[in-house]
Amino acid sequence: MIEIPFNKEKIFKCLCPTCPVQEKSYCSKEKMMKLQDTLQNKDEPLKPQDFPGMYCTNGKAVCEDIDTEKNCICDKCLVYAEFNLDKADPSFLYCKDGQAK
DSSP states (O other): OOOOOOSHHHHHHOOGGGSGGGTTOHHHHHHHHHHHHHHHOTTSOOOGGGSSOOHHHHOSOSOTTOOTTSOOOGGGOHHHHHTTGGGSSSOSOHHHHOSOO
């Protein structure tokens, strides 16, 4: 099992919110707006289910309006590179196929 911590440092490196898979997702956009508020409030804990990303660690997307037919950009992500996710299973589309193992 690959252990990728869910924290602000990794969130800022994550490309999921800019991925074409999420481009037209109203749910993802709404979650990103809420996340920005959460990041500004130091007392509020970060919850993986509130962030439309880091699927490599969080598992499948909770937003059902993403388009997994679009090309994902996992291999361009700094988190992907840092944890050698090219060797993980699955190696792409964590939003659809689940977290990296």
